[in-house]
Amino acid sequence: MATTLHTGPKIKLTEVVKRFGDKSVLDGVNLSVEPGESVAIIGGSGTGKSVTLKCILGLLTPDSGSVQVDGQEIVGARTHEMEKIRSKFGMLFQGGALFDSMPIWRNVTFGLTRGKMRRAADMRKIAEENLERVGLGRDILNLRPNELSGGMQKRVALARAIAPRPEIIFFDEPTTGLDPIRADMINDLITSLVVDLGVTALTITHDMASARKIANRVAMLYNGRIIWHGPRDRLYDSGNPYVDQFVQGRADGPIR
Template identity: 90%
Template structure:
């Protein structure tokens, strides 16, 4: 294989006396979809923030396309961030803006410009996620939870990023709507050829959208492997987590 799209090597991060990341090693190849699983407070979100340069690791290396993020100048980090799209856990749509402006927000930085062109772009991206043009002028609070998630997904792909982060993409959705979102993510990643990194508690989602799964526990990746081995990993931490057992090495 060539150079990884994302590479973390011995990344450590603590807040006061609390060690959150204690030597994380993880590589994501171009066009690969990887899911990070793990309990609440295990450092999944901190890992994403370190990759984006929003947090600076105490030590270790974070590279995107071979470019070192740790210690990089703000202008260099901004250029790297331009490669990323993000689907936030709660959608994070702007209630004061119509759907079309939400979808194109990353293209306009919130400024009102090229309205006709932006509406067309919004319509095209909404169509990709199975929504029609009749919602362009609606506000997010006029949409169902599943539709809001789709609009957020349309916003994430609108700038045609090279890498997309999915933060708990199925949270708050019933199993059927969650499966619809999983199908959309899978098809979009394949169609657009992007690299995807997902953090999730949803094992059905992890198995469906990821090529490979990694488990974060006690600040380290304790297991990684193909999604088909998630329920046959041979790792006691993974087995306890995916089966939701109270008894096991995770306390």
């Protein structure tokens, strides 16, 4: 029997609810991300952006609703099914999350080796190739993360995220801790990598410059729901008072 290829959204959330005690962090989230699309979720601190990513990765289980990747339901999936689904993802963590005890080449290839020493020469070559993609040279292969600047650490973390050639990459506040120039360099790098590698990207950020540069489409999360989504060009012309207040950074408005 021929295998039927999934032709729908790469990621689809339908009425996703997640509570912690009496607090509803997600209260009916609906979001679709198409294959090859780059979507940014914006919103204030504590609005549930990170919880949304964790529900997609299966690290948190929604109280109700559906989360699908390539049409496959994650909620209730068995362990071996989740392992296959997670293999489709790469992740750029907010703080980089590099291992200080490991040299750069082992950090970059960690997702391929799961921390085990395998074929060191091959792994070093893979690390070198991926570092080159993010504008870094082989001269840092044996250095430790604490010997690099914050911007270089971000690039190493990005090299690690793309090394397994994932189908989907999550970017968690990719410009946090960087000055405006280095942040813009990282945004440019992410944009070019997403296009070159043909991946689907989902970014969570409160950096409007980052959202406008990285994403094709932007969605705003507020009070546990997606209250607006649209092309990045409409971000500052959304017609939504909540979005307008947030992107303009005004104290006055419906967001308290």
